[in-house]
Amino acid sequence: MPSFDTVLEADLVKVKNSVENTAKEIGTRFDFKGTAAAIELKDKEITLIGDSDFQIDQITDILRNKATKSGVDVRFFDAGKVEKIGGDKVKQVIKVRNGIETEQAKKISQLIKGSKVKVQASIQGDAVRVTGKNRDDLQEAMAMIKADLPDMPLSFNNFRD
Numbered sequence: 170m171p172s173f174d175t176v177l178e179a180d181l182v183k184v185k186n187s188v189e190n191t192a193k194e195i196g197t198r199f200d201f202k203g204t205a206a207a208i209e210l211k212d213k214e215i216t217l218i219g220d221s222d223f224q225i226d227q228i229t230d231i232l233r234n235k236a237t238k239s240g241v242d243v244r245f246f247d248a249g250k251v252e253k254i255g256g257d258k259v260k261q262v263i264k265v266r267n268g269i270e271t272e273q274a275k276k277i278s279q280l281i282k283g284s285k286v287k288v289q290a291s292i293q294g295d296a297v298r299v300t301g302k303n304r305d306d307l308q309e310a311m312a313m314i315k316a317d318l319p320d321m322p323l324s325f326n327n328f329r330d
Contacts (some may be wrong), residue, residue, distance in 0.1 A: 171300065171304050172300040172327075173311070173325050174326055175277060175296060175323055176295070176326055177267065177269045179242070179267060179322075180241065183236075184245075187232060187239050194231055195208060205218055206219045206220070215262070215263040215264075215265065216261075217260060218259075219258070221257075222251055224259075225259055232246075233246070244266075244320065249261060249263065268295030269297060270295075271292075274292045274297050275292070277290065277297045278290040280314065280317055281299060286306055287302060288306050311325055
């Protein structure tokens with residue numbers, strides 16, 4: 170029986186390149202000279218450090234531009250609150266979303282079950298597997314999921330015939 174997996178995963182190599190390019194631009198820009206502006210990536214968290222909220226916003230804009238240019242969907246970035254750290258500095262942690270959360274997986278599963286498409290959905294860890302009798306039904310399900318959930322940068326992989 171044909172099937173595919175619906176997943177939510179960013180290309181971490183491209184994310185790393187985006188962060189490194191952002192760090193390079195911060196180092197060369199005149200308005201960041203002599204400030205504490207910095208960006209770093211650890212595991213799946215991007216930490217932005219700056220002197221003010223305005224600088225954090227500028228660094229975030231640079232990061233989003235670099236990510237978009239390298240093909241990373243900015244919807245993967247889940248920005249936290251800007252918090253004060255020692256001195257006059259502020260920091261913000263941006264988490265890189267990876268894996269479909271349980272609530273989102275249930276939402277996708279309910280969406281598929283509520284449609285008239287003849288496919289079944291099952292939640293498997295951080296992915297949703299969709300199976301059907303033929304390829305056309307699966308392609309219809311893919312189109313429906315993409316159309317009904319535009320706020321999630323979902324991708325489909327592991328397509329089996």
